[in-house]
Amino acid sequence: MKIPKRIEPLVEAGLVDAVIRQLLSGKEAMIYVVRCGEETRCAKVYKEANLRSFRQSVDYTEGRKVKNSRRARAMAKGSKFGRKAQEEAWQSAEVDALYRLAAAGVRVPKPYNFIDGVLLMELVSDSQGNAAPRLADMTLTQAQAGEYHQVLIRQVVRMLCAGVVHGDLSEYNVLVDSHGPVIIDLPQAVDAAGNNNAGAMLARDVGNLATCLGRYAPEILDTQYGKEIWTLYQSGKLTPDTALTGRFEQSDKPADVAGVMREVDDVLKEEAARQRYKLAMGQ
Numbered sequence: 001m002k003i004p005k006r007i008e009p010l011v012e013a014g015l016v017d018a019v020i021r022q023l024l025s026g027k028e029a030m031i032y033v034v035r036c037g038e039e040t041r042c043a044k045v046y047k048e049a050n051l052r053s054f055r056q057s058v059d060y061t062e063g064r065k066v067k068n069s070r071r072a073r074a075m076a077k078g079s080k081f082g083r084k085a086q087e088e089a090w091q092s093a094e095v096d097a098l099y100r101l102a103a104a105g106v107r108v109p110k111p112y113n114f115i116d117g118v119l120l121m122e123l124v125s126d127s128q129g130n131a132a133p134r135l136a137d138m139t140l141t142q143a144q145a146g147e148y149h150q151v152l153i154r155q156v157v158r159m160l161c162a163g164v165v166h167g168d169l170s171e172y173n174v175l176v177d178s179h180g181p182v183i184i185d186l187p188q189a190v191d192a193a194g195n196n197n198a199g200a201m202l203a204r205d206v207g208n209l210a211t212c213l214g215r216y217a218p219e220i221l222d223t224q225y226g227k228e229i230w231t232l233y234q235s236g237k238l239t240p241d242t243a244l245t246g247r248f249e250q251s252d253k254p255a256d257v258a259g260v261m262r263e264v265d266d267v268l269k270e271e272a273a274r275q276r277y278k279l280a281m282g283q
Helices: 005-012 069-077 080-103 142-161 198-213 218-222 225-234 257-280
Strands: 018-025 029-036 039-046 111-115 118-122 174-177 180-183
Touching (some): 005 118, 018 039, 080 118, 142 225
Antiparallel strands (some): 039 118, 111 118
16 A cells, blocks of 8 residues: 555655555554564554544643653643644653563563654564454453453553553453453553552553453452552552452541641651751751
């Protein structure tokens, strides 16, 4: 097929030899199957911000760090340069997340290059070499649904241990190759420690998986992995190998507000004493 204009820089750089076909048109990008030497890969061409149905939101971008101070100021002001920088940061967030998660052992497509808003990465394929189906397009047995659910819950845990929450995980963002589920589409991934919405997003991600797979294995609908996982993470007890039960018991024990206030009062008194000592010493 004719080479799309956005992929031309990759052809000129010798990274892509031919475009075989369009694979998918999603809410945020166009996906093409491309040939790179002897390998078949895919090129994700991000849509311009005004053409995407998925809009950036402070819920997702909160906590993301911008190393370049000039870019950060421009993004805060919303100038033309700032909007362009914000769009580039949104796109590169997926590349960063892919490398970070692959290193943590999460099953995600392997990234190769990112040039001018085009991400060149592994084509997740089935045993015949065809593009792997989305979880949403499959019909499962009860046993398969239970197995995939457990695999995906472990992947969510491994992601969180790497400091990442997907933020938009559902049956439409999971491919299934010959080895099982592969998680895709990560430009909206959030920093678990730096984003106040991370806990709610993780609960929604886990809930989406339960709703999808619970159609085939109804027992999944009774699990509460989202609350269990986030509570363990917040307490510093979550590891990639933590045993999970799928159950969560909300503590009914009332908060010790008086105790907390006593601790705060003690800290304030200590600080006041330090300040008096400094004044007495002429510091």
